[in-house]
Amino acid sequence: MIRTGEQFRDSLRDGREIWINGERVEDPSTHPQIKPAVDARAYIYDMQHDTKTKAAMTYEENGEDFAIGLRLPFEQQDWQDKRDAVDLITHNLGGVVTRVGDETIGEMWSLWDGKDILNEIDPRFAENIERHIHQAIKFDPFHVSANTDPKGDRSKAPQDQDPDMLVHVVKETDAGIVIRGAKFETAAAYSNQAFLKPTIANWGDSELSDYALGCIVKMDAPGIKHICRSGFAGASGACPRANQQDYPLANKFDEIDTLMILDDVLVPWEDVLFYQHTKAASFIRATLHRYSAFPYVQRTLSYADLIIGAALWNVKQTGLEKQQAVQEKLSELAVWREGINAFLTAAIATAETSPNGLAMPNQSLLFSGRVHALTNLPKMMHLARELCGGQICVTPDANTFAAADTKPWMDKFYSINEKWVADDRRKLLALARDLLNSDYAGHRLTFQLFAQSPPFAQLAAVYRNFDWDGPLDFAHKAAGLSDRMK
Structure with a gap:
């Protein structure tokens, strides 16, 4: 059907x-x-x-x-x-x-x-x-x-x-x-x-x-x-x-x-x-979110890939990807992205059986992954802005690149070499601007932070699902505490 x-x-x-x-x-x-x-x-x-x-x-x-x-x-x-x-x-x-x-x-x-x-x-x-x-x-x-x-x-x-x-x-x-x-x-x-x-x-x-x-x-x-x-x-x-x-x-x-x-x-x-x-x-x-958090966080993983791709293309077009400071920022983005990926992968690999017999993603890992993905999102977007540089907020619109009187100047100052011509640079900068700087970008950031409940509720879900007994038992043994403490 x-x-x-x-x-x-x-x-x-x-x-x-x-x-x-x-x-x-x-x-x-x-x-x-x-x-x-x-x-x-x-x-x-x-x-x-x-x-x-x-x-x-x-x-x-x-x-x-x-x-x-x-x-x-x-x-x-x-x-x-x-x-x-x-x-x-x-x-x-x-x-x-x-x-x-x-x-x-x-x-x-x-x-x-x-x-x-x-x-x-x-x-x-x-x-x-x-x-x-x-x-x-x-x-x-x-x-x-x-x-x-x-x-x-x-x-x-x-x-x-x-x-x-x-x-x-x-x-x-x-x-x-x-x-x-x-x-x-x-x-x-x-x-x-x-x-x-x-x-x-x-x-x-x-x-x-x-x-x-x-x-x-x-x-x-x-x-x-x-x-x-x-x-x-x-x-x-x-x-x-x-x-x-x-x-x-x-x-x-x-x-x-x-x-x-x-x-x-x-x-x-x-x-x-x-x-x-x-x-x-x-x-x-x-x-509520014991299952729905998984596809939601996966969307954030896709969003992370888009952010990384836009930032990396922007540094590659100007030949900056070999600089150590740039590589460090890209690595921070990669660590964030791979953290989301790891939480999702582990939540499946250690899935639990729900009260009704469904395969339920490991709740502690899933909700921790959601917090990792969303609390770091504003920082990662700003990091991508640094990598893209100021041109995403000063570049003229597509009409300016196409108009007969202004096109020659756009071609001159936005073309880098035979590979990176003005029109491709304009397209890349437009994508980065809409991803990171536009009204749509601001709306999406707010939506991502709150669409599956606000941050305090997301942390509360971690608190409810984390296994606190393991750390308590470990510290109890290491300190030699009496059984009265249990």
Whole structure:
């Protein structure tokens, strides 16, 4: 049941209510600021059918082909196959897209691991999550994750302010529950469904809360409004053609973030994964990223490769790669990159068995790798800026390189030799600028640091999963402490 890119585009033409820049969007697949992200996702769908890439992108079961990213992982090879597919996607696209579905389906696997908890509450909930996991595999939707609330005044309980600041249930019906509130979610406007879940445990000591909610929401459901931030595609410069040349990443890989308004949306009972019970909500918040962190950190590894490549080409074009100071900076980038690679590789090699029998990446290694990747990202981007030099912030636009009156001067001062001519240097500097210096680069840096929870929560995940007993026992023995200390 793997989809084609055109089938994905058709699925978005369902009358959903989308707003961007204050205007209603009739077709997200053709809107100039949303279309690039839709095209990237459609390209991934088409890779599942292309004879050159199908073997890496799909697996066969009972005579049918399914997406490798949605496959339930039962052994280490399953994770390696997923990793190979993501590498193929980023290299074929020529850039990094984060929200495409395989990095969010794992959040549902996490909830499935808690089926014993769900069964204590209501056996229907465990049945619902299992059915939705298999439906995702069968029907291959673009599945995202509705996570972050508008927040409001966090010094107050939800019920002590506008209650809609956090998504909650306002009514039960025979058909399902009616929910109200809002969520921020990247790619919601051009996805098919979202796993909606509570952001924080704001229910105090209560066992039940209308805010403790997890469910599947269809993006075209009545009552849903998608209010998007303005996109970066075509946002700089008067000439679209020049803009695409000057900002090659922003115009191809900007993933639009959405404030998803839920205005009395009916969620059928079969789409409710947990409701009211704070124990289930606490479980999913504590284990949310046990699988999804892996493809997410792998995207950061691809981003590291892009940073290293742009920096290295910039020093090679001017003949500086032999200088020791330059090699030291490149080595720092390489150590960061290889650290991410090592954490990912080790997390697979020492995979654990989850409560539901899935092959779960080693949690301590995976979450430590996430911290290593993201806390060092700002430093590594600045290091790459040093290697690229000041020309990434002073170079004129593509129109200047093409205009008859200015082209001779650009050719003269931007050509180094027969190998490095002005046009290639302009392309390289444009890539480095968009990767490191542009509005898109700043947005992506912030997104990378917080998209899988803020740094303190990432460190908390390490704290919960690190084996503290080993170091304690070692120090206990080395100091000769009595057994009373244990």
